[in-house]
Amino acid sequence: MLADVKIEHPLLKPFADPKLRDFTKLRFWKHRQIEIKEAGNNLETLASFDNGQPAIISARIGKGTLIVMASGWHPGDSQFALSTKFVPLLYGWLAAAGFSHDPAATLLVGEALPLDATSAHTITEPDGKARSLRAGEGFTAAQVGLYKVQSDSHTRILAVNLPPDEGRVLPLASQKLAEYGIKLASGAAGAAGGESTDQRLTATDTEQRQQSWWYVLLVLLAVLVLETWYAGRARQTALQTA
Numbered sequence: 001m002l003a004d005v006k007i008e009h010p011l012l013k014p015f016a017d018p019k020l021r022d023f024t025k026l027r028f029w030k031h032r033q034i035e036i037k038e039a040g041n042n043l044e045t046l047a048s049f050d051n052g053q054p055a056i057i058s059a060r061i062g063k064g065t066l067i068v069m070a071s072g073w074h075p076g077d078s079q080f081a082l083s084t085k086f087v088p089l090l091y092g093w094l095a096a097a098g099f100s101h102d103p104a105a106t107l108l109v110g111e112a113l114p115l116d117a118t119s120a121h122t123i124t125e126p127d128g129k130a131r132s133l134r135a136g137e138g139f140t141a142a143q144v145g146l147y148k149v150q151s152d153s154h155t156r157i158l159a160v161n162l163p164p165d166e167g168r169v170l171p172l173a174s175q176k177l178a179e180y181g182i183k184l185a186s187g188a189a190g191a192a193g194g195e196s197t198d199q200r201l202t203a204t205d206t207e208q209r210q211q212s213w214w215y216v217l218l219v220l221l222a223v224l225v226l227e228t229w230y231a232g233r234a235r236q237t238a239l240q241t242a
Helices: 010-016 086-096 174-179 186-241
Strands: 002-005 043-049 054-061 064-069 121-124 130-133 145-150 155-161
Touching: 010 043, 010 086
Parallel strands: none
Antiparallel strands: 002 043, 043 054, 054 064, 121 130, 121 145, 145 155
């Protein structure tokens, strides 16, 4: 069983969630003993077994990091692959290596970039200007383009776009341009006036058609009432004759 897990380390960052901190149900059947003769600054024990033996070790080698587990995740060694800790651990390692599994965010001009409040960042804007931010300091994108966000753990590229409303290229009607005070050529102005006249005529025609339908409905209703009255009268006359 794991006894000492450094959840504050970037490689074990997913376990900072209180729901994932409990390792008491994770059983290890056997493990390899790792003997550390010289523990320098490049070597760090990230987790230990309950007997004090190292379980996970990280070592900085050049520009990379070597991760060593003293036990495997196959059933012969442990229950690791069947536990809820397995996938978060792999995600933590991939995120530390710069491979984020988070979906790409849709960012627009004027919005704040998603930054880790616990880390310092260096942001390179689309025009090449670099800006250093302290931990907890925010940054708002003021221009369109690709932003390079660097921290101690990884580097990301974020794309910032224009709001959808600013990307509309549909033509405006001549009448709308005239309302905004834009002077139009004589042909365009005439076309705008013609469009306005046509719209008024269309509205008038529609109103006249609606009134005509009302008259037709009234006539049909009167015919129906007259026919009903006549049928009742004829039936009453036939009964009296019989």
